[in-house]
Structure formats: C-alpha cells, structure tokens
Amino acid sequence: QLQLQESGPGLVKPSETLSLTCTVSGGSISSSSYYWGWIRQPPGKGLEWIGSIYYSGSTYYNPSLKSRVTISVDTSKNQFSLKLSSVTAADTAVYYCARHDEWELPGDYWGQGTLVTVSS
Amino acid sequence: QSVLTQPPSASGTPGQRVTISCSGSSSNIGSNTVNWYQQLPGTAPKLLIYSNNQRPSGVPDRFSGSKSGTSASLAISGLQSEDEADYYCAAWDDSLNGSVVFGGGTKLTVL
Numbered sequence: 001q002l003q004l005q006e007s008g009p010g011l012v013k014p015s016e017t018l019s020l021t022c023t024v025s026g027g028s029i030s031s032s033s034y035y036w037g038w039i040r041q042p043p044g045k046g047l048e049w050i051g052s053i054y055y056s057g058s059t060y061y062n063p064s065l066k067s068r069v070t071i072s073v074d075t076s077k078n079q080f081s082l083k084l085s086s087v088t089a090a091d092t093a094v095y096y097c098a099r100h101d102e103w104e105l106p107g108d109y110w111g112q113g114t115l116v117t118v119s120s
Numbered sequence: 121q122s123v124l125t126q127p128p129s130a131s132g133t134p135g136q137r138v139t140i141s142c143s144g145s146s147s148n149i150g151s152n153t154v155n156w157y158q159q160l161p162g163t164a165p166k167l168l169i170y171s172n173n174q175r176p177s178g179v180p181d182r183f184s185g186s187k188s189g190t191s192a193s194l195a196i197s198g199l200q201s202e203d204e205a206d207y208y209c210a211a212w213d214d215s216l217n218g219s220v221v222f223g224g225g226t227k228l229t230v231l
Contacts, residue, residue, distance in 0.1 A: 046223075047165065049219065049222060105155045106155070
C-alpha cells in the first residue's frame, strides 16, 4: 500500500524559506507514470494547489505562487520536496503531498498533512 | 476567489438526495476531467470521484458525478450522517502553462 508522509519544520519566520519533504513508501516514485504534488489549506479555508513534479524533474506550478516555489525530486531517497520562499503569515497552512492521477489531478494517495505556521 | 465555483453550503436530511455543483470555464471543466474530494474534519481530503463519474474502489455507489459543458455535479443519494463533510471539485486548467484548480468547497450539513 502506497503511503506518503510530509516532514519539515512546523514554524517558519516571516521572509524565510519554508522547506518540506514528502517521503513515499510502498512504491517507487520513478517506477510509475504519475506526477507528485503539493496542496495546502490555510486554517478554516479551502484547498490550494501549489505544484507537481514528475520523477524526471518536469514541473507544473500554480501561477500565483510560481515566483516563490521550487519543487524537486530525489529518486534515490524516494522523496520529493517543496521550497516556498519569502513566506508571510498568509502562507500558514496545512501542507499536503499527494500522488496525482493520469489526468494530472491529486488522486487517491495523500499524506496526512503537516501544519506550518509562519510567525516570528 | 476560486477558479471553480461551488456553493459554500448545502444541507439535507437522512435519506435525501443532495447535489453539489461546480462551475468552471472552457479552459478547465470544459476541456478536462473533474475530480471530487471529501474532507472530514481534521483529516486529509479523500478522492471520491475521478474522471467526472468514476468511483474509486471502496466509495459507496450513493456517490455519483456528472459533467456537462463547463459544469460538474456531485450527487449523494440516501444521505447519511457520516456524509457531513466538506466537498471539493478540481480540474486541470489549460491556461498559463497548465495548473490544477480547485473549487472553494461546499460544507454539507446533514440535518
């Protein structure tokens, strides 16, 4: 059974860079034809897609976040990562990683989510 | 404002049928498939419907999806108390090099 697990600091200072990693177990990132992505949800609000990556390194990003986002993949560790620069309080959210389906949408495998708070 | 438009709330009594709409445009729903997700409080979203009207294994057939033009709908029949949750639609958007767009979510209350 495929499992995804987010990890990283739960507190980030304003103007700094938020860094999270998603570790995939029960399957290989590079053995399947799927994109792997990040989605976030501010407290009490809806879902916002951040971006996705293929094991080859090909990426898609949310246009509204593109200037601050970098998603990378490490196939040797079966992980993919998110970096969001110049964070503000508006970036406080639960961050989820998920495997995307063949239609490029988040599919049936999600991490449990990790809360990242931006505060000094 | 979300790219896809959903009603913020919906409600029904046990046993009823409720529908939740998701309105988009030609660059997203009009030309790509729609997924629906159910999110119970404090948990990660769960895939409910994929490719407009397909149910993953384990999802009851009380849940169904449809799409017409630039709109999609999620229907829940035989409403149960455990269906009380937030529901989100999502689609790929072909504009600006491509991205995933979500609806703002609909809070379903079982009265």
